Amino acid sequence: MPSKGKAIxxxxxxxxxxxxxTTLGKAWVNKGHLVVFGVRDTQSAKARALAESxxxxxxxxxxxxTDAEVVVLAVPWAAAFDALKEAGGLDGKIVVDPINSFTPDxxxxxxxxxxxAEQIAKFVPGARVVKAFNTLGMGNFDxxxxxxxxxxGFMCGDDAAAKAKVGQLAAEIGFEVVDCGVLRxxxxxxxxxxxxxxxxxxxxxxxxxxxxxxxx
Ligand SMILES: NC(=O)c1ccc[n+]([C@@H]2O[C@H](COP(=O)([O-])OP(=O)(O)OC[C@H]3O[C@@H](n4cnc5c(N)ncnc54)[C@H](OP(=O)(O)O)[C@@H]3O)[C@@H](O)[C@H]2O)c1
Numbered sequence: 006m007p008s009k010g011k012a013i014x015x016x017x018x019x020x021x022x023x024x025x026x027t028t029l030g031k032a033w034v035n036k037g038h039l040v041v042f043g044v045r046d047t048q049s050a051k052a053r054a055l056a057e058s059x060x061x062x063x064x065x066x067x068x069x070x071t072d073a074e075v076v077v078l079a080v081p082w083a084a085a086f087d088a089l090k091e092a093g094g095l096d097g098k099i100v101v102d103p104i105n106s107f108t109p110d111x112x113x114x115x116x117x118x119x120x121x122a123e124q125i126a127k128f129v130p131g132a133r134v135v136k137a138f139n140t141l142g143m144g145n146f147d148x149x150x151x152x153x154x155x156x157x158g159f160m161c162g163d164d165a166a167a168k169a170k171v172g173q174l175a176a177e178i179g180f181e182v183v184d185c186g187v188l189r190x191x192x193x194x195x196x197x198x199x200x201x202x203x204x205x206x207x208x209x210x211x212x213x214x215x216x217x218x219x220x221x
Contacts, residue, residue: 012036012173018043018073020066020088022052025103026079028143029178031059036177043069043092066091075099075170076132082106082114082121089129096131099167101174102191103138105198111207113199122161122191135162135171136191139198142205142212149179149215156215159194161185183218 017033019026020043030040040059043066044052056063070076070092080088082104089095102122106115115121122136137160149156158180162168172182185194197216205212 012177013170014038015075015170015174016073017041017075017077017174018069018092019061019077019079020044020069020092021079021084022055022063023079024143025138026077027055027059028146029077029079029138029174030061032146032178033174034059034061038174041069041073043067045091067093070095070098073098075101075174077101077103078125079103085121085125086128089125094131095129098132099164099170100125100129100132100134101138101171102134102136105139105195105202107199107202111199111202113195116195116199117192120189120191120195122188122195126163126188133162133164133167134188135160135164135167136188136194137171137175140194141198141201141215144212145215146178151213151215151217154217155179155181157181157183157218159183159185159197159216159218161188161190161194163188181217 016039018041019030022042022044034040040061042063047063102125104121106113106121108114126134140159158175175182204210
């Protein structure tokens, strides 16, 4: 993981043109993927300017998802179910969940005995949910090498084929991909993001940090 074969071009819909959506979208457009943004307000000047600069079309959430094989849910946790409702039929599609349920005092509002990812999978049972891209700040995505070491891109999900595709997308950004097993293991990946936030913002290490799985 990811497959060493030829890179596959994917139709990717990104719901939400915020920090995560635009960072991932830009990287994947540069890799030749067919990226479309799904937003609440297609007339918003900010969203239009961003989409223009990234060279990816802006659509309603439903239209963006219609032809997508991969749908990235790049919205706050509080907006996740509304956005999924807007998206319409997601059966068979890969839904990438980068969401952290951070509270203002840097804790998790969901976690430990369930996870955001499992809640999403329950809400869209026909979709193939993959937890990914949640364990470090987006500001690092332009350069995932830290003192010669490449950051791990942790992901989990119940569908191996879906994880292989998301693994390709993560590797193309520059992650060293780590398959963390079943979706239930998002119960570990979401608190890992909490640890990242605590280290970055409470312990004062700042946001230019990342986790790496070491091998011997
Ligand atoms: N930022 C990071 O470094 C980072 C890293 C890892 C994971 N994450 C996670 O990734 C997710 C997105 O974070 P972000 O930093 O990109 O947030 P953000 O910059 O605030 O962007 C959020 C986007 O969600 C859209 N949105 C809000 N409510 C919506 C709704 N009901 N339906 C559809 N779209 C809606 C917003 O659109 P409008 O413009 O219409 O408001 C905005 O484009 C969060 O769950 C966060 O926990 C963030």
